[in-house]
Amino acid sequence: MWNHPMMPARMRGVAAARRILASALLGIGALSGSGLATGSQAAPDAAPAATPVRRPTTPPVAGAAASAVTSASAAPAVVQAAAQPARVPASAALETLAVQRDAQVARGRYLALAADCAACHKSDANVPFVGGAPLNSPFGKIYASNITPDAETGIGRYTRDDFEAALRRGIARGGKRLYPAMPYASFARMSDGDIDALYAYFMKGVVPVQHVVPATRLPFPFNQRWALALWDGIFVEHQRFVPDRSRDALWNRGAYLVQGAGHCGACHTPRGPAYEERGYDESSRRYLTGAVNDHWFAPNLTGRAADGLGRWSETELTRFLATGHGNGAIAFGAMGPVVTESLQYLEQRDVQAIAHYLKSLAPRGGSTARYASASSEAQRSAAWLQSGSVELPGAGLYANFCARCHRIDGRGQDGYPALAGSSLVLADDATSLVRLVLEGGHSPEVNGMPRVAMPAFGQHLNDEQIAQVVGFVRNSWGNRAVPPTTRAVTRLRATLRKQ
Incomplete structure (x- = not known):
C-alpha cells in the first residue's frame, strides 16, 4: 500500500528497502494496515472481500516500554504514547498501488498478513520479504528465501504453477526440495482461489528487491535434499481443507485459518523423531498440544483446564489474539511478532472464528499440571x-x-x-x-x-x-x-x- 513518486520501479539492495521501511513505519506516505473490511461473513475457503483501505483512529503506541532499569529489581513502566502515527504492517513499506486498485491483489495481501509471511522471509535488518534471516532448527540454521518478485534473486520468474508447487508441495522452481521449516503441509489446505490471490499479491503488489540470501548449509545427512521427497511421501498429507457440515460457518472459517494460512500447528503441534508434525487437524490426538520451537515452548491450545484454553472464555481468547492481552496474560516470545505483524490486522470476524475453533478442541495432552x-x-x-x-x-x-x-x-x-x-x-x-x-x-x-x-x-x-x-x-x-x-x-x- 505504500508508494512514493520518486520510488524507482526496481529497487536494488536491502539498504534502499530499509530506508523505505523506516519512512513507511514513521507514517510517511503510509496508509492504514488495520485490515480490509469484509462487510459480510467470508466463506471458509476465501479471504475477506476487498474494500477500500481504512486508517485506524485508535491512538498509536510508543516504542519499547520501560525506562532504563537501574537495578535488577527495578520495575519497568507502562508507557502510553502521545501523538505518533498508527502502526502499519512492516510489509507496507514494499507494497505498490496495486493493493488499492486490484481486488485480487488486496485479497492476497490480507492472506499474506494472515500467514505472517513477513515474519520469516525478512532480512537481518527486518526488511520484509527479502529473506536472509536465519531460522533456527534442530539441524542448523535455515535461511528464508527472497519472495519479492525480483527476477534474479527472488520469485520474479515463478509461474503460477511454480508458486503453487512451492507453497503446497515444498518444491521450489527448478525442482529443489524445501525444508519443512517452510510450513507447506499447512498451506496445502488453502483453496485454489487463495493461492491465486497470494500469487497476484507477490507478483503485482510487492516491489522487487535484489537481495542474495545466504545459502543454507546443514550438516550431513540433512543436506541431502533428495531425501526430503521420501520424508514428504511418508509424513505429509497434502489435503485441501474440507468444511465440516456438522459445524457452523464460524467454526469452519476458524478451522480453515488455523489449519491453513495461519499454520498454527507448525509451532503448537509436537514433532516426531523425523521432525514431522504429529497431526494436521483436530482428528489427531497430538494436534496443538504444545511443542518447543527455537527455544520457546508454544503452549497447548486444546481445552485442558490447567495448561490449555479450558479456563479461557471465547471473548478473552479473541481479545488476546487481536491485542496480545487477555485473561490476565500477555503474549511474549515467539508469539509477540505474530500478534504484531499478523493477528492485529485481521478482521474481527476472522479473529473470532479462530478463537471459536480453538475453544471447540477437546482437552488433550499429557501434562500433569x-x-x-x-x-x-x-x-x-x-x-x-x-x-x-x-x-x-x-x-x-x-x-x-x-x-x-x-x-x-x-x-x-x-x-x-x-x-x-x-x-x-x-x-x-x-x-x-x-x-x-x-x-x-x-x-x-x-x-x-x-x-x-x-x-x-x-x-x-x-x-x-x-x-x-x-x-x-x-x-x-x-x-x-x-x-x-x-x-x-x-x-x-x-x-x-x-x-
Missing part, C-alpha cells in the same frame, strides 16, 4: 509470602525481583500478567519461562495498547536461582507444575549464547 485457586495450598503459599514465616526455595527471589509487578499473591496488576493460574506458567514445558527470566521480553506492539517490558535477569541470577524462582512460580498460589532443573537452565543459557 493442575491449578486449584481455592485450595488450602494456595492460601498457605500466599500467607507464607506475606509473612515471610516460611522460606520456600525461590520465595525470597520472587519477593525481591518479581512481586513488585506480579504482586505477592501472583495476580498481576496495571497491565502486568498474572502468574497464579496462568496457563502459560503451567505449560507442560518451562522453557519459555526460563528464557523470559534469562533474556527479558516485552509485549507486542499493537495499535491502541500500552506496551510493558520485563527486564532480563540472566546477569543478576545464576542458574540455580533461576531454576528456583521459576519452580516457585510454577508451584505457588494453587499452581502445580514440574519445576525446571538447574541443569536445564544451564543448557538453555549456553544455547542462547551461541545464537
Whole structure:
C-alpha cells in the first residue's frame, strides 16, 4: 500500500528497502494496515472481500516500554504514547498501488498478513520479504528465501504453477526440495482461489528487491535434499481443507485459518523423531498440544483446564489474539511478532472464528499440571509470602525481583500478567519461562495498547536461582507444575549464547 513518486520501479539492495521501511513505519506516505473490511461473513475457503483501505483512529503506541532499569529489581513502566502515527504492517513499506486498485491483489495481501509471511522471509535488518534471516532448527540454521518478485534473486520468474508447487508441495522452481521449516503441509489446505490471490499479491503488489540470501548449509545427512521427497511421501498429507457440515460457518472459517494460512500447528503441534508434525487437524490426538520451537515452548491450545484454553472464555481468547492481552496474560516470545505483524490486522470476524475453533478442541495432552485457586495450598503459599514465616526455595527471589509487578499473591496488576493460574506458567514445558527470566521480553506492539517490558535477569541470577524462582512460580498460589532443573537452565543459557 505504500508508494512514493520518486520510488524507482526496481529497487536494488536491502539498504534502499530499509530506508523505505523506516519512512513507511514513521507514517510517511503510509496508509492504514488495520485490515480490509469484509462487510459480510467470508466463506471458509476465501479471504475477506476487498474494500477500500481504512486508517485506524485508535491512538498509536510508543516504542519499547520501560525506562532504563537501574537495578535488577527495578520495575519497568507502562508507557502510553502521545501523538505518533498508527502502526502499519512492516510489509507496507514494499507494497505498490496495486493493493488499492486490484481486488485480487488486496485479497492476497490480507492472506499474506494472515500467514505472517513477513515474519520469516525478512532480512537481518527486518526488511520484509527479502529473506536472509536465519531460522533456527534442530539441524542448523535455515535461511528464508527472497519472495519479492525480483527476477534474479527472488520469485520474479515463478509461474503460477511454480508458486503453487512451492507453497503446497515444498518444491521450489527448478525442482529443489524445501525444508519443512517452510510450513507447506499447512498451506496445502488453502483453496485454489487463495493461492491465486497470494500469487497476484507477490507478483503485482510487492516491489522487487535484489537481495542474495545466504545459502543454507546443514550438516550431513540433512543436506541431502533428495531425501526430503521420501520424508514428504511418508509424513505429509497434502489435503485441501474440507468444511465440516456438522459445524457452523464460524467454526469452519476458524478451522480453515488455523489449519491453513495461519499454520498454527507448525509451532503448537509436537514433532516426531523425523521432525514431522504429529497431526494436521483436530482428528489427531497430538494436534496443538504444545511443542518447543527455537527455544520457546508454544503452549497447548486444546481445552485442558490447567495448561490449555479450558479456563479461557471465547471473548478473552479473541481479545488476546487481536491485542496480545487477555485473561490476565500477555503474549511474549515467539508469539509477540505474530500478534504484531499478523493477528492485529485481521478482521474481527476472522479473529473470532479462530478463537471459536480453538475453544471447540477437546482437552488433550499429557501434562500433569493442575491449578486449584481455592485450595488450602494456595492460601498457605500466599500467607507464607506475606509473612515471610516460611522460606520456600525461590520465595525470597520472587519477593525481591518479581512481586513488585506480579504482586505477592501472583495476580498481576496495571497491565502486568498474572502468574497464579496462568496457563502459560503451567505449560507442560518451562522453557519459555526460563528464557523470559534469562533474556527479558516485552509485549507486542499493537495499535491502541500500552506496551510493558520485563527486564532480563540472566546477569543478576545464576542458574540455580533461576531454576528456583521459576519452580516457585510454577508451584505457588494453587499452581502445580514440574519445576525446571538447574541443569536445564544451564543448557538453555549456553544455547542462547551461541545464537
